[in-house]
Amino acid sequence: MVARQLMPHQDAKERARNFDEVALGYTKEQAIAEASRCLECRNPKCVQGCPVNIDIPGFIAQIKTGNFGDAIATIKLTNSLAAVCGRVCPQEVQCEELCVLAKKGEPVAIGRLERFCADHEREKGVVTPVRTQPSGRRVAVIGAGPAGLTAAADLAKAGHAVTIFEALHDTGGVLTYGIPEFRLPKAIVREEVDYIRQLGVDLKVDYVIGKIKTLEDLRGDFDAVFLGTGAGLPNFMGIEGENLNGVYSANEFLTRVNLMKAYLFPDHGTPIKRGKRVIVVGGGNVAMDAARSALRLGAEEVSIVYRRGEDELPARKEEVENAKEEGIVFRLLTNPVRILEGENMTVKGVECISMELGEPDESGRRSPVPKEGSEHIIDADIVIIAIGTSPNPMILSGSDGLKVGSRGTIVVDGSARTSLENVCAGGDAVTGAATVISAMGAGKLAARTINDYLMNN
Amino acid sequence: MSYTILEKKQIAPQVHLMKVLAPDVAKAAKAGQFIILRIDETSERIPLTIADFDAGEGYVTIIFQEMGKTTKQLAKMSDTDVLQDFVGPLGKPADVQKLGTVILVGGGVGIAPVYPQVKAYREAGNKVISIIGARNKDLLVLEDEMQDASDELYVATDDGSKGHHGFVTEVAKKILDSGEKIARIVVIGPPILMKVAAGMTAPYGVETIVSLNPIMIDGTGMCGGCRVSVGGETKFACVDGPEFDAHKVDFNLLMSRLGLYRSEEAQCQEDHNCTCRSGN
Ligand SMILES: Cc1cc2nc3c(=O)[nH]c(=O)nc-3n(C[C@H](O)[C@H](O)[C@H](O)COP(=O)(O)OP(=O)(O)OC[C@H]3O[C@@H](n4cnc5c(N)ncnc54)[C@H](O)[C@@H]3O)c2cc1C
Ligand SMILES: Cc1cc2nc3c(=O)[nH]c(=O)nc-3n(C[C@H](O)[C@H](O)[C@H](O)COP(=O)(O)OP(=O)(O)OC[C@H]3O[C@@H](n4cnc5c(N)ncnc54)[C@H](O)[C@@H]3O)c2cc1C
Ligand code: FES
Numbered sequence: 001m002v003a004r005q006l007m008p009h010q011d012a013k014e015r016a017r018n019f020d021e022v023a024l025g026y027t028k029e030q031a032i033a034e035a036s037r038c039l040e041c042r043n044p045k046c047v048q049g050c051p052v053n054i055d056i057p058g059f060i061a062q063i064k065t066g067n068f069g070d071a072i073a074t075i076k077l078t079n080s081l082a083a084v085c086g087r088v089c090p091q092e093v094q095c096e097e098l099c100v101l102a103k104k105g106e107p108v109a110i111g112r113l114e115r116f117c118a119d120h121e122r123e124k125g126v127v128t129p130v131r132t133q134p135s136g137r138r139v140a141v142i143g144a145g146p147a148g149l150t151a152a153a154d155l156a157k158a159g160h161a162v163t164i165f166e167a168l169h170d171t172g173g174v175l176t177y178g179i180p181e182f183r184l185p186k187a188i189v190r191e192e193v194d195y196i197r198q199l200g201v202d203l204k205v206d207y208v209i210g211k212i213k214t215l216e217d218l219r220g221d222f223d224a225v226f227l228g229t230g231a232g233l234p235n236f237m238g239i240e241g242e243n244l245n246g247v248y249s250a251n252e253f254l255t256r257v258n259l260m261k262a263y264l265f266p267d268h269g270t271p272i273k274r275g276k277r278v279i280v281v282g283g284g285n286v287a288m289d290a291a292r293s294a295l296r297l298g299a300e301e302v303s304i305v306y307r308r309g310e311d312e313l314p315a316r317k318e319e320v321e322n323a324k325e326e327g328i329v330f331r332l333l334t335n336p337v338r339i340l341e342g343e344n345m346t347v348k349g350v351e352c353i354s355m356e357l358g359e360p361d362e363s364g365r366r367s368p369v370p371k372e373g374s375e376h377i378i379d380a381d382i383v384i385i386a387i388g389t390s391p392n393p394m395i396l397s398g399s400d401g402l403k404v405g406s407r408g409t410i411v412v413d414g415s416a417r418t419s420l421e422n423v424c425a426g427g428d429a430v431t432g433a434a435t436v437i438s439a440m441g442a443g444k445l446a447a448r449t450i451n452d453y454l455m456n457n
Numbered sequence: 458m459s460y461t462i463l464e465k466k467q468i469a470p471q472v473h474l475m476k477v478l479a480p481d482v483a484k485a486a487k488a489g490q491f492i493i494l495r496i497d498e499t500s501e502r503i504p505l506t507i508a509d510f511d512a513g514e515g516y517v518t519i520i521f522q523e524m525g526k527t528t529k530q531l532a533k534m535s536d537t538d539v540l541q542d543f544v545g546p547l548g549k550p551a552d553v554q555k556l557g558t559v560i561l562v563g564g565g566v567g568i569a570p571v572y573p574q575v576k577a578y579r580e581a582g583n584k585v586i587s588i589i590g591a592r593n594k595d596l597l598v599l600e601d602e603m604q605d606a607s608d609e610l611y612v613a614t615d616d617g618s619k620g621h622h623g624f625v626t627e628v629a630k631k632i633l634d635s636g637e638k639i640a641r642i643v644v645i646g647p648p649i650l651m652k653v654a655a656g657m658t659a660p661y662g663v664e665t666i667v668s669l670n671p672i673m674i675d676g677t678g679m680c681g682g683c684r685v686s687v688g689g690e691t692k693f694a695c696v697d698g699p700e701f702d703a704h705k706v707d708f709n710l711l712m713s714r715l716g717l718y719r720s721e722e723a724q725c726q727e728d729h730n731c732t733c734r735s736g737n
Contacts, residue, residue: 271721
């Protein structure tokens with residue numbers, strides 16, 4: 001079997017000190033070579049692993065013959081954020097996991113090929129979409145993250161007049177405020193958003209629903225509403241010392257760095273504490289991003305403290321590998337007990353306890369149990385808590401009747417319908433923190449439901 | 458988005474009033490809420506209390522003191538200039554009810570945020586006693602407006618240049634000692650003033666409310682940077698507040714967290730001054 005094409009990367013030592021993109025993308029030759037590995041299965045499994053059902057064998061065949069323009073057109077039939085998905089989707093547990101080649105060796109690098117097509121198109125200039133005949137119906141979309149943007153794009157394509165309301169000053173949701181520049185350049189997010197604007201979608205930033213207007217108001221003003229408000233509320237551990245100066249939620253740390261560009265301080269006005277020894281608590285994508293950002297801000301040592309083992313790390317595998325290469329220290333089977341106070345209410349260190357894996361819990365993962373007497377102290381001046389987020393409750397003020405589950409998630413049926421007529425929801429707001437592509441899948445589903453509703457009412 | 462400045466004037470040394478055209482915000486605004494603005498692409502997001510608003514004319518008034526880079530830059534702007542972002546109304550509205558007699562205390566630039574509350578408490582049918590204070594008489598803002606809006610107005614200055622020679626809390630204490638039945642005291646001002654006020658009113662058992670001003674970014678509950686400790690529980694001031702029960706607030710934590718970026722701010726100011734000088 002021909003080996004999988006390696007992704008060209010910025011050198012690990014160098015990139016650990018800059019915010020430029022780490023993965024550089026395939027060349028044309030590499031893309032064609034990689035596409036040629038595809039066996040063109042008669043019954044392709046990969047498509048089943050894609051939450052938005054991209055015609056994967058179709059676009060790969062087009063790459064093989066050098067028809068890159070057709071390839072991106074094929075992708076865009078079902079995915080309006082290809083450049084993003086090609087970069088951040090956890091392909092190893094989706095399409096690539098089901099690739100026949102994965103059984104014997106390495107799967108076709110579907111994600112990298114998707115990225116190649118989108119980048120190739122962007123370099124050549126994106127084709128302006130044709131606008132559809134207006135339907136005369138109006139839809140409000142709340143939140144400009146992947147769920148909201150996808151729903152808006154599909155609804156606009158169906159001819160509905162769509163207005164997106166976004167609380168922050170910029171669009172993209174987590175793509176803009178959470179995922180760092182070195183993994184997802186913001187220029188790319190902006191271009192993807194511009195494409196959606198060209199479809200005729202009206203984007204209103206600085207617009208907090210629940211404050212400036214309520215969901216009830218929007219239900220009156222529009223024919224239907226989609227809620228894509230995400231899971232932006234950071235969880236803290238509730239341990240001693242969490243309010244000390246130098247303890248950040250990953251959301252705050254990443255928002256300062258990404259949305260506010262604190263890495264360009266003082267040219268950009270928002271400051272951030274640049275630690276020497278940084279501890280990041282958690283093992284997901286968010287933790288990896290926070291750790292690698294802290295390193296790029298100049299930290300001498302950055303550790304990931306995670307209570308389970310290597311196999312349980314929920315982050316994308318590629319990002320764990322990148323983090324290791326850059327020199328992030330992994331302190332696995334370790335859990336913080338309290339944060340130690342230094343001078344003037346600053347952080348001095350973290351007391352941790354070692355863990356061992358016990359019986360599997362309800363999630364199927366082996367649950368960690370503390371080892372008695374294994375307490376130890378790790379010095380640190382910055383601690384970043386990346387143990388998860390919950391749905392942002394802001395949307396709920398003034399939306400009586402919207403059914404919400406125990407963890408604050410919005411309750412929907414199999415068609416993305418909420419308990420309120422003409423209101424659908426999807427993405428992290430419904431599932432809790434998940435993935436870009438699942439949020440997009442939910443946005444698509446909701447757009448179909450809303451379209452059906454508008455056509456029948 | 459962009460938001461036009463309709464009017465801008467200096468109302469005291471280093472204190473400025475600005476009316477900003479933001480019709481949707483003006484329509485939804487209530488006393489006690491705040492906005493977050495961003496001057497341009499590279500600026501910080503800073504929170505400022507809604508000092509007044511006119512839903513009919515579609516503007517929101519803010520009053521701010523020159524503190525650091527952003528507020529100094531804001532002070533240099535003038536009518537017809539535009540702000541890139543102006544988000545609001547954020548935070549919970551003040552819990553204004555008819556209670557009887559209410560004392561509202563504004564210290565320094567805290568006078569501005571207390572002003573809409575004075576009006577709201579009066580409209581709700583309360584007797585409103587207002588106390589305003591500043592370092593000296595030149596720094597007193599909105600004195601006439603406060604006079605008109607209040608049933609009684611007392612003034613205090615640290616240097617005795619006007620009214621009571623001393624702190625606003627001393628005036629409030631005198632009223633409490635006079636035996637007049639006070640249902641609630643609202644205090645807005647520098648954290649140290651709010652802390653002293655909380656300590657002063659505690660023995661009297663008078664409900665005391667403060668409006669907290671921690672460092673914020675989004676103002677929508679998404680970062681937790683604004684967290685404060687109230688009654689031993691962590692709260693996000695931007696969504697759970699900004700008003701809290703003064704007797705439960707950990708003011709030391711608030712003050713310490715407000716100083717978090719002091720060294721970076723100093724650096725930023727130096728840079729800013731340099732650009733200003735070279736621009737002259
Ligand atoms: C640091 C980080 C790294 C990640 N890395 C990956 C990765 O590599 N791969 C992957 O697949 N997933 C990753 N994820 C997860 C992924 O980003 C999310 O699952 C996805 O963004 C969810 O999309 P969404 O549209 O549901 O919500 P969001 O992206 O959260 O967008 C919601 C938007 O709604 C706005 N909003 C909320 N409330 C209101 C309101 N009341 N009014 C108006 N607007 C409102 C918010 O401001 C926000 O912009 C990562 C997440 C983080 C935080
Ligand atoms: C809810 C709320 C309402 C406020 N209302 C008013 C008001 O009506 N009038 C007024 O003059 N001021 C108000 N403030 C304070 C005002 O936001 C700060 O003075 C301003 O952000 C300082 O920014 P700077 O760049 O000029 O100064 P910097 O040099 O950056 O900082 C000076 C000091 O201001 C504080 N500060 C800095 N950045 C922020 C931030 N992003 N958020 C909050 N505080 C910060 C810090 O304590 C800092 O030490 C309010 C603050 C809050 C949280
Ligand atoms: S300012 Fe970010 S949560 Fe309050």
